[in-house]
Amino acid sequence: MEEKDRKKHRKKYSGPKADKKKKRHLNDLGLGDEEDARKRNPKAFAVQSFVRMARTFHRTQDLKTKKHHIPVVDRTPLEPPPVIVVVVGPPKVGKSTLIKCLIKNFTRQKLVEIRGPVTIVSGKKRRLTIIECGCDINTMIDLAKVADLVLMLIDASFGFEMETFEFLNICQVHGFPKIMGILTHLDTFKNNKQLKKTKKRLKHRFWTEVYPGAKLFYLSGMVHGEYQKQEVHNLGRFIAVMKFRPLTWQTTHPYVLMDRVEDLTNPEDIRVNPKCDRKVSLYGYLRGAHLKNKTQIHMPGVGDFTVSDVSFLPDPCALPEQQKKRSLNEKEKLIYAPLSGVGGVVYDKDAVYIDLGGSHAHQDEEEEVRPNHELVQSLISTHSTIDAKMASSKVSLFMDSNPLGSEDLESHGFVMPKEEKQLDLKSGRIRRKAVFEEKENSDGESDEEDDQDEEMSEDEMAGSDSDEEGDAEEGSDKELPEQEADPRNVKRLKREETKEETVMELPAFADSDDDLEMSSVEEGETGLDESNKETDEEDEQESDEKESSDCDSESADKKLGEPTPCETSKESKELRGNHKQGLNLDKKVFSTVDSGNCTAEEVSESESESSSLDEDAEEDEEAEELHRKRVQSTQEVSTLRQAKLKAVEDDENLLKEEEEYEEKTDFSADTAGAVRWKENLSQKAAHAFLRQQQSTPNLRKLVYGTVAEKEEDDKDDGEEELGGLFHVSRPDKESKLKANGLDCSKFAVEVPQDWDLEEVMSSIRDCFVTGKWEADKDAAKLLEEDEELYGDFEDLETGVVHKGRPAVEEDEAVSEEEEKEEKEPKAEEEEEKKKRLDKKRKLKEMFDAEYDGGDATYFDDLKGEMQRQAQKYLSDIRG
Numbered sequence: 011m012e013e014k015d016r017k018k019h020r021k022k023y024s025g026p027k028a029d030k031k032k033k034r035h036l037n038d039l040g041l042g043d044e045e046d047a048r049k050r051n052p053k054a055f056a057v058q059s060f061v062r063m064a065r066t067f068h069r070t071q072d073l074k075t076k077k078h079h080i081p082v083v084d085r086t087p088l089e090p091p092p093v094i095v096v097v098v099g100p101p102k103v104g105k106s107t108l109i110k111c112l113i114k115n116f117t118r119q120k121l122v123e124i125r126g127p128v129t130i131v132s133g134k135k136r137r138l139t140i141i142e143c144g145c146d147i148n149t150m151i152d153l154a155k156v157a158d159l160v161l162m163l164i165d166a167s168f169g170f171e172m173e174t175f176e177f178l179n180i181c182q183v184h185g186f187p188k189i190m191g192i193l194t195h196l197d198t199f200k201n202n203k204q205l206k207k208t209k210k211r212l213k214h215r216f217w218t219e220v221y222p223g224a225k226l227f228y229l230s231g232m233v234h235g236e237y238q239k240q241e242v243h244n245l246g247r248f249i250a251v252m253k254f255r256p257l258t259w260q261t262t263h264p265y266v267l268m269d270r271v272e273d274l275t276n277p278e279d280i281r282v283n284p285k286c287d288r289k290v291s292l293y294g295y296l297r298g299a300h301l302k303n304k305t306q307i308h309m310p311g312v313g314d315f316t317v318s319d320v321s322f323l324p325d326p327c328a329l330p331e332q333q334k335k336r337s338l339n340e341k342e343k344l345i346y347a348p349l350s351g352v353g354g355v356v357y358d359k360d361a362v363y364i365d366l367g368g369s370h371a372h373q374d375e376e377e378e379v380r381p382n383h384e385l386v387q388s389l390i391s392t393h394s395t396i397d398a399k400m401a402s403s404k405v406s407l408f409m410d411s412n413p414l415g416s417e418d419l420e421s422h423g424f425v426m427p428k429e430e431k432q433l434d435l436k437s438g439r440i441r442r443k444a445v446f447e448e449k450e451n452s453d454g455e456s457d458e459e460d461d462q463d464e465e466m467s468e469d470e471m472a473g474s475d476s477d478e479e480g481d482a483e484e485g486s487d488k489e490l491p492e493q494e495a496d497p498r499n500v501k502r503l504k505r506e507e508t509k510e511e512t513v514m515e516l517p518a519f520a521d522s523d524d525d526l527e528m529s530s531v532e533e534g535e536t537g538l539d540e541s542n543k544e545t546d547e548e549d550e551q552e553s554d555e556k557e558s559s560d561c562d563s564e565s566a567d568k569k570l571g572e573p574t575p576c577e578t579s580k581e582s583k584e585l586r587g588n589h590k591q592g593l594n595l596d597k598k599v600f601s602t603v604d605s606g607n608c609t610a611e612e613v614s615e616s617e618s619e620s621s622s623l624d625e626d627a628e629e630d631e632e633a634e635e636l637h638r639k640r641v642q643s644t645q646e647v648s649t650l651r652q653a654k655l656k657a658v659e660d661d662e663n664l665l666k667e668e669e670e671y672e673e674k675t676d677f678s679a680d681t682a683g684a685v686r687w688k689e690n691l692s693q694k695a696a697h698a699f700l701r702q703q704q705s706t707p708n709l710r711k712l713v714y715g716t717v718a719e720k721e722e723d724d725k726d727d728g729e730e731e732l733g734g735l736f737h738v739s740r741p742d743k744e745s746k747l748k749a750n751g752l753d754c755s756k757f758a759v760e761v762p763q764d765w766d767l768e769e770v771m772s773s774i775r776d777c778f779v780t781g782k783w784e785a786d787k788d789a790a791k792l793l794e795e796d797e798e799l800y801g802d803f804e805d806l807e808t809g810v811v812h813k814g815r816p817a818v819e820e821d822e823a824v825s826e827e828e829e830k831e832e833k834e835p836k837a838e839e840e841e842e843k844k845k846r847l848d849k850k851r852k853l854k855e856m857f858d859a860e861y862d863g864g865d866a867t868y869f870d871d872l873k874g875e876m877q878r879q880a881q882k883y884l885s886d887i888r889g
């Protein structure tokens with residue numbers, strides 16, 4: 011029996027013990043651990059795919075970088091003030107219920123009624139001040155300024171309400187505090203599918219309004235008027251460990267969230283004059299920056315005042331003393347909520363209150379506290395004077411400009427959704443539903459599409475429709491006109507739009523090279539209406555091309571001052587014809603340019619000849635200058651030639667395309683029209699050439715000026731002429747060789763060199779670093795000279811001291827050196843090489859060590875710097 015009761019041993023498969031065992035086992039087998047395996051079999055651990063490796067690397071880097079935020083100096087003191095948690099939401103969404111649940115979760119105390127802020131100790135190092143935000147705009151503005159965390163409650167059964175967006179809008183002004191969405195009333199959903207869908211929709215909308223990935227909690231139901239314990243506990247954990255980023259507005263202003271107010275005015279004075287100046291003592295944790303005595307303060311909704319005195323008070327809700335334990339004990343789970351009539355020992359200006367029995371014991375006292383509460387209430391719920399004033403005020407920036415109202419400014423900032431007032435039948439109150447027009451539609455649509463897609467895959471089998479017909483939420487989607495909702499129709503509409511655009515743009519490109527493209531685009535579009543809309547894009551294009559020859563589309567009617575569609579397509583073909591002709595002519599143009607080059611060379615040559623005859627130095631110089639200029643121009647022309655050659659290639663491609671197109675096109679309908687473009691080709695070509703001639707500048711004239719004319723005269727007798735217009739370019743060999751000597755890329759090599767021949771090899775042997783250079787350019791010599799010049803020096807990296815030779819021995823040394831050089835030049839060279847490599851390696855190592863600095867990055871450095879600053883700040887405070 012005993013054997014049976016005992017728990018059976020369960021083998022560990024993971025964890026430190028299992029790892030230890032595994033390692034021992036491997037060692038027993040003589041395999042060692044993974045590191046040994048890596049050494050033993052490096053190939054097995056080698057990179058399998060570089061692409062995948064690069065991808066994973068980039069991904070990890072992306073993830074790492076995403077987490078980076080510009081570090082800010084954290085000036086929060088060692089014992090920071092409580093985190094302000096603001097609970098926001100429309101009326102009756104469950105704010106008070108949530109606060110009560112949270113307080114109960116943290117302190118095990120139940121608050122019957124919550125008034126004002128409640129401070130609780132949530133952990134060893136954190137306190138929370140939870141405050142409910144009413145739905146009036148002033149409270150929202152005041153609390154948005156001081157909030158560290160916002161719990162944004164949303165009634166899922168109703169959807170988003172205007173209050174939520176009003177608060178978000180306000181938050182934009184002071185820098186966004188952390189915002190967490192909480193969906194309530196989820197228990198009202200009877201249909202699980204509907205619940206899932208609503209959750210998804212609200213989540214996406216919330217992400218759109220706050221930021222993608224913002225945390226959204228779900229409170230799925232109530233048990234005895236409270237939210238589920240586990241859900242609240244999770245939420246509490248989340249809040250307790252959450253990190254906060256200091257907001258600029260908050261860190262640059264001293265501010266106090268009052269949790270208690272005492273009226274210290276003499277009662278007699280009030281009795282005599284109820285409107286006398288009061289002396290009020292305000293209590294609260296100071297946050298943000300230092301508050302100086304006698305400073306000016308602003309009380310929201312009340313006005314500006316001067317502080318008469320500031321003093322420290324013992325912490326009414328102190329953090330537990332540092333002890334090495336994980337959780338708080340019951341005594342340490344403090345709560346401080348003076349306005350709700352709860353608290354421990356309370357120190358006042360003139361008295362000490364000891365709170366003994368929690369909220370119930372002070373039922374009577376509460377009545378007395380009321381006036382204070384009312385005062386605060388009156389402070390908070392002042393009329394929306396500033397708001398109203400702001401709305402009606404107008405600013406004119408310039409003397410003559412129209413004054414700008416708040417409505418002008420609104421358009422630039424946060425876009426508020428449309429408001430729709432709905433009567434809540436249950437409570438009989440009017441709720442302000444937020445309606446998202448296009449966004450909601452599109453989002454909803456995409457969501458619905460997603461869902462439908464999912465559903466379709468399931469439902470298609472059964473052949474049933476989705477069962478979302480009767481949903482109230484889908485009403486807006488249903489309102490969409492059928493045509494727009496159909497993605498294919500949308501696509502068609504888009505294509506029609508682009509068609510209109512291209513037609514309108516066409517005249518601008520009429521005379522450019524682009525009209526070929528444009529015409530093809532147009533051809534593609536013209537048949538669009540006729541094409542089969544059900545087919546996919548490729549099929550459409552094909553059919554379009556076929557039908558374009560029929561030339562009966564409506565789109566061309568929109569073209570102003572353009573020929574009929576039939577003519578247009580023909581003209582485009584003619585243009586292609588022209589283009590083809592132009593292409594041939596282009597080639598000829600190149601040849602004239604080439605001939606220009608060569609003649610230029612000739613002229614320079616003839617000139618240099620004459621100069622040598624005259625032996626006139628000045629003329630020689632001039633000729634040289636001229637020659638240099640021409641070489642330059644030759645280079646320019648060659649680049650031009652390359653560009654043209656590329657154009658030719660492009661044209662040839664186009665030609666091919668066109669031929670293919672012709673093959674594809676069915677000419678049976680209008681064969682005559684299709685062939686007509688080939689008529690008068692030569693005439694069209696001549697026109698096109700002339701047009702091109704006018705547009706292109708005469709390069710030769712630009713470069714050579716009068717010389718060009720002279721050279722033309724010279725050439726007349728020697729050169730062949732083609733059709734009285736063009737010269738055939740045949741550069742003579744000598745000038746070619748000369749040009750080749752300067753830049754061998756200018757002329758194509760007629761016969762490739764045979765590099766196996768010794769003499770060919772030796773012709774370039776000395777062109778390399780290892781070759782025999784002229785004495786003043788030899789690197790080894792120059793190095794030696796340097797050494798001689800600078801004498802002794804100590805290599806700081808290697809610590810080797812290099813000694814220069816004494817001047818007396820110089821001659822001997824030189825002669826010795828020469829001998830040595832002759833004897834063993836190779837050995838010395840190798841030694842030098844070794845030294846050089848050594849030095850290089852050392853330098854590289856040093857650079858690597860400095861640059862990488864292990865894993866430390868710029869970001870880490872920055873963080874370190876911030877840390878140091880924060881430390882200094884703290885020590886300054888203490889000092």
Ligand SMILES: Nc1nc2c(ncn2[C@@H]2O[C@H](COP(=O)(O)OP(=O)(O)OP(=O)(O)O)[C@@H](O)[C@H]2O)c(=O)[nH]1
Nearest residue numbers: 100101102103104105106107194195196197231232
């Ligand atoms: N069914 C259901 N009822 C809820 C839920 N959350 C809150 N309630 C109920 O809604 C009512 C209003 O809750 P409160 O916590 O008073 O709401 P509130 O936002 O504080 O209301 P005000 O402070 O008046 O704006 C209460 O009766 C709650 O029981 C929920 O998730 N489901």
